[in-house]
Amino acid sequence: MIPSSFDYVAVDSADAAIGALTEHGDEAKLMAGGHSLIPLMKFRLANPTVVIDIGRVNDLSYIRDAGDHVAIGALTRHMAVETSDLLKADVPLLAHCASQVGDPSVRHRGTIGGSLAHADAASDLPAALLALGGSVMVKGPNGEREVKADDLFVGFLENSLADDEMITEVRVPKATGAGWSYQKFNRRAQDWAIVGVAAVLNGSAGVSLVNMASTPLRAAGVEEALASGASHADAAQRAADGGSPPEDLNGDAEYRTHLAKVLVQRALTEAESRKS
Amino acid sequence: MQIQMNVNGTDRSADIEARTLLVHFLREDLGLTGTNIGCDTSSCGACTIHVNGESVKSCTMLAVQADGQTVTTIEGLASGGEMHPMQTSFMENHGLQCGYCTPGMVMASVSLLNENPNPTEHEVREGLEGNLCRCTGYHNIVKAVLAAAE
Amino acid sequence: MTAVMGTPRIRKEDPKLLTGEGKYVDDIQVAGQLWMGMVRSPFAHAKVNGIETDEAKSMPGVHAVYTGGELMDMGLWVAPLPCAWPVTPDMVNPEHYPVGTGEVHHVGEIVAVVLADTRYQATDAVEKVEVDYEELPAVGSIQAAMADTATAHSDHDTNKAFTWALEPNPDALNDAFANAAHTVTGEFVQQRLIPSAMEPRGVLAVPSPAGGEVTLYSATQVPHILKVMMAATTGISEAKIRVIAPAVGGGFGAKLNINPDESLALTLANKLGRPVRWTETRTEAAFSTHQGRAQQQKIEVAADGDGKILGVRVHLDADMGAYMMLITPGVPLLGSFLYTGVYEVPAFGFTCDGWFTNLTPTDAYRGAGRPEASYAIERAMDMLAAKVGVTPEEIRRRNYLAGGEAFENLEVASTLVFDSGNYSPNLDMALDMAKLSDLRAEQQRRRDAGESKQLGIGMCTYVEICGLAPSRALAGLAYGAGGWEAGTVRMLPTGKVEVVTGSTPHGQGHETSWSMIVADKLGVDPDDVEVLHSDTAISPLGLDTYGSRSLAVGGVAISMACDKVIDKARLIAAHQLEANPDDLEFEFGRFGVKGSPDKGLLIQEVAYGAFTAHNLPDGMEPNINEQMVFDPPNFAFPFGTHIAVVEVDESTGETTLIDYIAVDDCGNQVNPLIVEGQVHGGIVQGVAQALYEGAVYDEDGQCKNPSFLDYLVPSPTEVPSIQTEFTYTPSTSNPLGVKGVGEAGTIGSAAAVINGICDALSHHGISDIEMPASPMRVWKAIQDAKAGN
Secondary structure (H helix, E strand, O other), rough: OOOOOOOOEOOHHHHHHHHHHHHHHHEEEEEOOOOOHHHHHHHHOOOOOOOEEEEHHHHHEEEEEEEEEEEOOOOOOOOHHHHHHHEEEEEEEEHHHHHHOOHHHHHHOEEEEHHHHOOOOOOOOHHHHHOOOOEEEEEEOOOEEEEEEEHHHEOOOOEOOOOOOEEEEEEEEEOOEEEEEEEEEEEEEOOOOOOOEEEEEEEEEEEEEEEOOOOOEEEEHHHHHHOOOOOOOHHHHOOOOOOOOEEEOEEHHHHHHHHHHHHHHHHHHHHHHHHO | EEEEEOOOOEEEEEOOOOOEEEEHHHHOOOOOOOOOOOOOOOOOOEEHHHHHHHHHHHOOOOHHHHOOOOOOHHOOEEEEEEHHHHHHHHHOOOOOOOOOOHHHHHHHHHHHHHOOOOOOOOHHHHHHHOOOOOOOOOOOHHHHHHHHHH | OOOOOOOOOOOOOHHHHHHOOOOOOOOOOOOOEEEEEEEEEOOOOEEEEEOOHHHHOOOOOEEEEEEHHHHHHOOOOOOOOOOOOOOOOOOOOOOOOOOOOOEEEOOOOOOOOEOOOOOOHHHHHHHHEEEEEEEEEOOOOHHHHHOOOOOOOOOOOOOEEEEEEEEEOHHHHHHHHHHEEEEEEEEEEEEEEEEOOOOOOEEEEOOOOOOOOOOEEEEOOOHHHHHHHHHHHHHOOOOHEEEEEEOOOOOOOOOOOOOOHHHHHHHHHHHHOOOOOEEEEHHHHHHHHHHHEEEEEEEEEEEEOOOEEEEEEEEEEEEEEEEOOOOOOOOOOOHHHOOOOOOOOOEEEEEEEEEEOOOOEEEEOOOOHHHHHHHHHHHHHHHHHHHOOHHHHHHHHHHHHHHHOOOOEOOOHHHHHHHEEOOOHHHHHHHHHHOOHHHHHHHHHHHHHOOOOEEEEEEEEOOOOEOOOOOHHHHHHHOOOOOOEEEEEOOOOOOEEEEEEEEOOOOOOHHHHHHHHHHHHHHHHHHHHHEOEEEEEEEOOOOOOOOOOHHHHHHHHHHHHHHHHHHHHHHHHHHOOOOOOHHHHOOEEEEEEEEEEEEEEEEEHHHHHHOOOOOOOOOOOOOEEEEEEOOOEEEEEEEEEEEEEEEEOOOOOOOEEEEEEEEEEOEEOOOOHHHHHHHHHHHHHHHHHOOOOOEEEOOOEOOOOOOOOOOOOOOOHHHOOOOOEEEOOOOOOOOEEOOOOHHHHHHHHHHHHHHHHHOOOOOHOOOOOOOOOOOOHHHHHHHHHHHOO
């Protein structure tokens, strides 16, 4: 369980990273904390010929109050997100979801930008970003652009970034006083969710699903039902609308569909109780 | 490629392949074999060390990622011949049997108490969720960490 | 000095292990070593048509690449890997060499090896070996094996390996069922388990620079057996092989085998004159280390109108995997004697068919046959209780051996003689600790309220066979070795005591416990006792550690060697004190002359006198150096009551273990701290089988969950703290009155947990859930029950 050989390039700025990406093309992989990439490389499921280490781009590690939203540098570690007083007060769902990633040692290394870029449908943070209606700032050779969470996840482990782009910042609207919940169902605490549900009740409802399709997924049916005044219980029945649940040892499609309904209901109930 | 890091208080440098995992660098290049390898998937935590004072899984870091950083392994935890209170607590509470998960478990536990000095039993269990032990059933490990917190 | 035995004592082993100084095989680096990389079959059953090694040979650092055929041609082996337990004379035992040639029979079977300077280079080169396979139909499950439409070995007509029976009185058994008022039938699956000791297996073979001898470091539980078997299969003289098990990171049975990698490292090192090493990766371990359980059970219990058992009939189908490893076929037999549990069973019959599949071979895993047996009878007892309409505790009380009263040396239906037991007080203590009536009230409340989270209380009153084994009993089972253990106690001139044991610890704390036994016997400080083990050059005589045998056989040998030490020292002391040996009292490490309190000698003084030999009785050999080889007259039979309190969330199927009570009886205890630790760990391994673990294979024989990502070894968050208590019923099988505790937890816990889940769901008419009781499985069972299926 040893990665194949590769060339290593360490960069100290986003611009340098983009320069390296431009130079090496799709043979190259960005590595932030490395906690998504290195395991794939050890199994030789990923064999980049160039690894561009952005882990030292220190100016991309921050959590800032930006008025109506909180801005989080892409290289911010999960542990920093989890323990941020600002986030705990203004975007508690995100802080909580960060605390559900892997285990503490993983959270000391893994980064929010890396996790979102990995676009794993089974991962916690993409769901949080969807439910919160957040976005990411993406930088490329031609400058920076904002990508809404809804436009970020396009396929299995696939984001909508170009090969020479990288996420530099994550933006989450403040949801101070909003009701929120994250329901993660798994067999061991350290595991990915079999199914997860993130919910934000902040005037309108943002509800998203973990591991119910090949990409992180908005629970559009639930949101639509709630918007048209359905009860939580009725809305929850539409949990799996638009999903295509994966099948594995922990759950087949029928079970995942059922779990999604149960967890949406629980999430909505808990979120309602947290509204202030 | 050339790397340099402070390991257990000593500056170490070496010329390594970029793909060298930190755990292999520590074990095979520096001879610090107290850090163990129990899995391939960042699941078991046997390889837990501290980088800049925080627990990390050294099987899921490249040695180059620790370039210029401060690393502490189980060998560096005791000071002046005295075991760290966490090590003593593991001994007093029979928190180890075969000892293979133990260095990682101790390093994770120290990191846990650094971040949460007075955890509940539940918080200890959650804090060690990334460390597997096959011998103890965790009962005495949890007891040891709670005792060390006192 | 106060008694040492029976008092909790911190372990001597710990400081090294806690500071990173424990040396496991992979920690040992030697100059000139070559890393071995294994080219393994990706198919469960295939013909190897050709292997192309040129590219691999040209890789940097690669010293050699050998195909299976080339290795066979090198004449490294005089016999295939051994199976020591031909359970029947006609048992089928396919030839199993360390490398496959021609046809491979499970995923991961080695077809070629690479030798390179570094671990990284070996890994790279393995990828470059091209093998031309022709896939053959695979037997991917025991059901497929039994269907016999394809055979796991192409040259076999059937997958059946053997049929073994224990039918002491078939007519009585038939009568029992004919006359029964109640019968229950349980059909249970003991899923395949991946043992998952935290230290992966590894091996390092180092030829002596002086020539002639090879030292084999291995992560093994059985250095002595390994040495004998290496000699027998390689033709290298036993006297030229030294096996060392350094620090070993857990075994649980998975490290008691004679493995292809060990033989390859030894023979190649011997051939090339260079050290050769290999360490399995975790994911590789699913293919390179044997697995456990893998049985299908059918148990039938006949009872009278009051629920008194009249007979128990058992049939097993056991999955051997692709080959017979060291004791593969014997594992079901180890369990056969325990299907009558702690109960008075007038008539008993057991049959077992062994089957070959194209899966990783099975062999011993913590409990080896006994957890399976305990599970079956304890699940069946709950089914019987439901049928008769009494509580689980009542059905057990009605059937306890000796009416639940204390007994000694009682012959049971399976023909064994139980050393001692006292079951009712043990059950009572557990029920008190669990506050059973409060739990049942809470259960009823939740049920009446229709709550999502239902409560279940599951119990198991187990018995197990420890102290493997009386050699004559093994002869009766056709096992190819004895069951004795050796111990040596040497009084050193400095006053210290050197102890050499044939037992091989890998986490059990023998150094501490053996020191305590010696300290207690000889009246010395436990810290003055040094225990040497796990190196065949230091401890040439031994049969190693498995089957909860260390204390009840190896520890007893140490104790009996101490008796010999005392006997010899008494003669020396008497000579030097000019007293009659019979007039000496030995107490607290001192020989004193009765009636003359001032006259006496410390045992250390006697030892020094024996070393100088200046003043010994005529004809006495100098030094005190006593060996005992203990062959136990009988097994030991620990028992206990385990109670699992589970919460089952009916809306998700999730089971949470919220409390666990264990009252174990392992006879007299040496170090209660260690005993408790063994119980904790054993329980969690059984809970793991009940709720989390299971190797899943598809019909092509591919393992779907070989890594720790998907093979769910529980973490600290999945289990609660455990309430332990003990009763103390000394064994009659050995002078220490000890029984063994290494496997007890595992033997009690799986049945307790599943009984608990079934209890929680009984209002749905659910009486069984297959292990592991995953949330999906439980939820589906509830849906099926609601739908009336």
